[in-house]
Amino acid sequence: MTEDPSSPDPQRRKVLRAALWGGGLAGAGAVAGITAKRLASDPPAPKRPPLGPEFTYDVTRFQTTDPSLIQWREVTRFQTGLERPRNLAVAKDGSILVCGDGGIRRFDAEGGELDASSIEGSVHAVTELPDGRILAALSGRVVVFGNDGRPLAEWPLPDVLPVSLAVSEKRTYLADANGRVVRVLDFEGRTLDVIGQRDPEQGVEGFVVPSPYFCVRLAPDGLLRIANPGKHRIEAWTLDGSFELGWGRPSYAVDGFCGCCNPVSFALLPDGGFVTGEKGLPRVKTYDCHGTFTGLVAGPEAFPDYVKAAQAGTPKAASAGIYVAVDAGGRVLILDAIGGTVRIMRRKEDTDG
Amino acid sequence: MAEKDGISRREVLSGGLRGLGLLGIGTATGALATRDRSDDEVWQIDPDACIQCGLCATECVLEISAVKTVHSHGMCGYCELCTGYFEPDPVNLDEGAENQLCPTGAIERTYVEHPYYEYRIIPDLCVGCGKCVKGCNMFGNGSLYLQVNPDRCVDCNRCAIASACPAEAFRLVPRPTPYLLRGKEGT
């Protein structure tokens, strides 16, 4: 570009070029600034359009309940202090035993801490024997504590996963989720009998236990009540192992047991009714002694952390159930494993003023 | 510009810069290439981090996603009412389309013995939407989960699904063992 530098035309051209260059660089700066602003405020580029509703798993319609069905009120709640609580029981003196990963804690009837025993491993169930000893059930063994919390003995139970305990005058009934049977033990740990062993030739269906939730209770009428989660039933069995009856139906509706294996836990109310705890849809419900739905203790709205965890569908949620127990005064105790709390509930008519 | 013995200053400068450039590229290449790597790696989903958001089906650069549901039968409860197979509250516990959860019908249900049924995934029909996974994980044992199928995945430079995953559940695993399994295989 060798032109005569002194003529006015090239001069103007130089100015014009300089102006354009300046403008260009200013433009670059402007682009940078606008980019910065856009980055900060706008969301990133939209992803491809999401799939339609038929590709979405949606149970939100079951996660709200009719408030008129809720007949119980929370009186108090307390922290268990355990990182991962797994089960609870009520002792004869009214104290509350909570077991979980690492040991057992004892609380008084209002939730005040009493004492604690630590054990290596996860304690799946806890109960109190008539003589005051405490049984802590872990995978493959049962550890026996004295009433003061001292470990006394250990009963080895190879390949047994005990997840629930019930006690009569002379026997311990231990629900073995691995074997899908209820074992009858004496108070020294010897297995005397097995209830519910699957035997197609004899026509014994046994228990369908797809996941490690298997609850057993001894009812005041002398029959064992054993949850059969795969069949969505609570069954009554005699102490020597014959099936009597069962009730319950699979349904996501409020009066049935949702999902594939529920109820995970139940307890007996003083009037002979049942209170049940489920997983998947966190619900605590009451049924009468014939198995007719009578109302809700707490619906999914009362367990928001649980619902959020379940929606994310990760194993932490899949492995957490809602466990229930009933104390002598007819109060329902709910163990919320994800929140780590025990809630004490009373019937509304008992508490209202 | 003075010419010196046929080599101009410009050429010297160019040559110097060229040499510098080659050195730079060589150093960077060498530093990166010799970095410790056990083996070539491929993308895989960590099933315990996955939240089944559904992006696996839409974000893959392939038209049909390389992500499919995998079933660890050893973890399965073999339930008659499988919450990964049936819609919540199915009309009937049969293979009718109105009862099935899977929108593409990619789960096959076969009777084993009372009351147990076996459920298998048909990979060619599965689109990786994760609906069955959510049903299984929310109510069941979690034996269904999403995994990248290494024989369909084209090993993108930067996996588009991995970038979009809100739970950051994608990890790089060695190519000879391209799975992160659950169940007895994973323990």
Place this chain on the structure above:
Amino acid sequence: MSPQHRITRRTRRSALRSKSPRSECLKVRTAERQKRPKASESRDLRPSTFRPSTPEGPATAIWLLVLLALALPALGIERFPPPDFSGGHEIPETVVPASQARTQAWLDVAMLALGLGLASWISLRLRSRKGLVILSIAALAYFGFWRRGCVCAIGSVQNVALGLADPGYAVPLAVIAFFSLPLIVALMWGRGFCAGVCPHGAIQELVLIKPLKVPHWLDQPLRLLPWIYLSLALLLATTGGLFIICKYDPFVGIFRMGGPRGMLLLGGGLLVLSMFVGRPYCRWLCPFGALLGLLSRVSRFRPSVTPDHCSRCRLCESACPYGAIHTPTTDDSSRDADARPRPLALVVLIPLAALLFGWLGGKVGLASVAWHPTGELASQVAMAEAGTLPEPAPDEITAWRQAGADRAALSTAIAVLERRSLFLGRLFGAGFGVAAALHLVRVRFPRATADYVTDPADCVSCARCFTACPYERLRRGETVQLPVEGGGRA
């Protein structure tokens, strides 16, 4: 098909199934005592064994360890045995398909090397436009439609940058090769990659029918855009692993015959533009092209328009669709009047631009935190705490809550990310400033040339100018009338 429910003797006998007059549920029921076998000793746990479809003995052991290590954090649920089937049903193994072999990556590298060699040889030695066209078609077919645009050299800069910034990231060897081979070729032989190997360039070349001349004053400033793009891409790649070059590649949707609608429209639009304007993506958008252009400025060999003598007929200048042939500056190359301010300009402008754009880049870096997944999560958490989070909650915060909702860890992560983004933003901003300064100086104070030569940075070795030059046609054996010496000066 539901199996028949087997009614047992026991269930028939129990009358409690019907609603008996006994409303009192506390009565004791007696039943016939049944002899029951002793409890079985140990449960026969049926392990379901895993078998990869390509059995490898020693690898299996390593795999078991790897998977065990990977699965350990997931333990927390009891691994529960499946039902015991009385009929002896075998639980199926989880058969997994093996991954694809690695040979594809090495084949790509081999094809790349071959293509680069051919492109350089054709543009420098053979000097054949036809050859380059054939090579372009082959490259488009292989790298574009067959390999679907991935792995590509343009995107490889992100991998390399991330590899240099993050010591934990191992860049695949093929990607390193895709990054370094075209650059090395550019340093030695010019932009052979652009000439006949890159599928993006190839597709634009092949649709060009009537190139319009883009005025100099528009063309040169637009050539700054690739540098902005490159700096931004490198920033996002190194801070968050966000590969925007891959995501916003306009032509990959055409190669894959599918993709986000916006990108397909953009690609189509660019392709239509390419019919009338030469290589708009390469000139004004391609970030790798910016690097190639910079490096090829000092290349040892570059395409020369005329095989021996330039008579300044200007036929080549109008033949070049990319504005890469400039009017000579002087008759006498020994006098370089305009070149004296050049070093001074460089010394002044480079630091100034580096500082200015470095500062600006820092701002962009901080703003880019919002695009990072961690930044997005942090803003969602902030909204949740302020109570303004929309329901249903976005997936990121759901996953975070599920994983334990560790607030402190998030704050630390954000602080680290912000520091890093600020530093890298400044770094790449300064880099852009240097590149912009170099570009400005180059354009304002061009190198003195006596003949019509190809611009060292901008020439993509497309070989169109060769056929325009009468001396080239003479070399090829055509009868041609040589132009008058010295005619056609600017």
